[in-house]
Amino acid sequence: MPLADPAHPLAAVTHAAPYDYYRRLAAGPPLRFEASLDCWLATGAAGVCAVLEHPACRVRPPGLAVPLNLAGTPCGALFAELVRMNDGERHAVPKQVLARALGQVELARLQARTLRMGGERVPASAAQLNEALFELPLFAMADVLGFAPAQWPALAAWTRDFVACLSPLSNAEELAGAQEAAGALLHAFGCLLREADALPGSLLGSIVAQAQALGWHATGGLQANLAGLLSQTCEATAGLLGNAIVALRTQPGLYGQLRATPQLWPAMLGEVSRHDPAIHNTRRYTAEDVDIGGVRVAAGQTVIVVLASACHDASVQAEPGALQRAVALTPGFGHGRHACPGQSIAHAIAAACMQAWADGLEDMPLAWTYRPSLNARIPVFSAGAAS
Structure with a gap:
């Protein structure tokens, strides 16, 4: 019996099979008002790209740079510095610094090191797999930033605690833990920045060099955005790996193809990013009256940008099939001014993890549901056969 459609895009994130629903959204108007959510929806490639590219569609509501529940807290101070969470001139240079430094990461070296880490940490159960989805990508990023292996577990734990402050579903206890984690992450990066011998050859060293070259001297902002690199890795890469x-598990024959031709792993991860991205929704807020595709949206409105609907837009995407085909659009990593500059890094880490784990996962009995979220699609595995 076919599953009922999700009630709306926020419910689609954890729906067992929302893909036909997304295709229907993409076939409709690119911008429409959703009364049940009291906001606008941007859907399909045209709607998603138009909103993400529009200069008046901002990542934060006008006059509210920090969520009210974080104002005056360590998490709020960190959030206010994050280039991915803010618009405006103050964040323009930091954004350039991070994009340039991330673009200089040697992906082949990163993938080789992650492959070795993954081979040393092959999950042996569903419970271990759930932890590894988050932990190993964070270890890989901590390594490339310049942290010593002994520091990786604490950094991963703090990062996972910190990202709780970014979810409206977090409870008071989780938010309190996020405050402690934010302080610990900032302290850890402050210590690393003072250790000159940790900088040469690391991503942190490259970021420091770019910051000096472009005149970004705000130490607090630098530390916050370094912590932001870990937080962005956390759910996005865990979702990519899980999906x-x-x-x-749902496409028989893939194991054999990939075992026979390991160079197809990056293409496979690219297709997963298209078909089942880690991030299904994001939001924009109109700073002034805007006209998008002939639809007028007043200032102060919320727009839910349904990234996953663009991933299933038949006007720009071929149907899933050959692993080697070109992927037209992967908006799960953003688009336009806030496109994630770390997409290639996430893919390199995920490809290495999958290659390291594939043999051990093939015969592991797994079922899955999805972590509660309004935006991120991250499987939670359990022992058993998928229904």
Whole structure:
């Protein structure tokens, strides 16, 4: 019996099979008002790209740079510095610094080191797999930033605690833990910045060099955005990995193809990013009256940008099929001014993890649901066969 459609895009994130629903959204108007959510929806490639590219569609509501529940807290201070969470001239140079430094990461070296880490940490159960989805990508990023292996577990734990402050579903206890974690992350990066011998050859060293070259001297902002690199890795890469595992379990024959031709792993991860991205929704807020595709949206409105609907827009995307085909658009990593500059890094880490784990996962009995979220699609695995 076919599953009922999700009630709306926020419910689609954790729906077992929302893909036909997304295709229908993409076939409709690119911008429409959703009364049940009291906001606008941007759907399909045209709507998603138009909103993400519009200069008056901002990542934060006008006059509210920090969420009210974080104002005056360590998390709020960190949030206010994040280039991915803010617009405006103050964040323009930091954004350039991070994009340039991330673009200089040696992906082949990163993938080789992650492959070795993954081989040393192959999950042996569903519970271990759930932890590894988050932990190993964070270890890989901590390594490339310049932290010593002994520091990786604490950094990963703090990062996972910190990202709780970014979710409207977090409870008071989780938010309190996020405050402690924010302070710990900032302290850890402050210590690393003072250790000159940790900088040469690391991503942190490259970021420091770019910051000096472009005149970004705000130490607090630098530390916050370094912590932001870990927080962005956390759910996005865990979702990419988890959804890749789901793809392997639901598409017979993929294991054999990838075992025979390991160079297809990056293409497979690219297809997962298109078909089942880690991030299904994001939001924009109109700073002034805007006209998008002939639809007028007043200032002060919220727009839910349904990234996953663009991933299933038949006007720009071929249907899933050959692993080697070109992927037209992967908006799960953003688009326009806030496109994630770390997409290639996330793919390199995920490809290495999957290659390291594939043999051990093939015969592991797995079922899955999805973590509660309004935006991120991250499987939670359990022992058993998928229904």
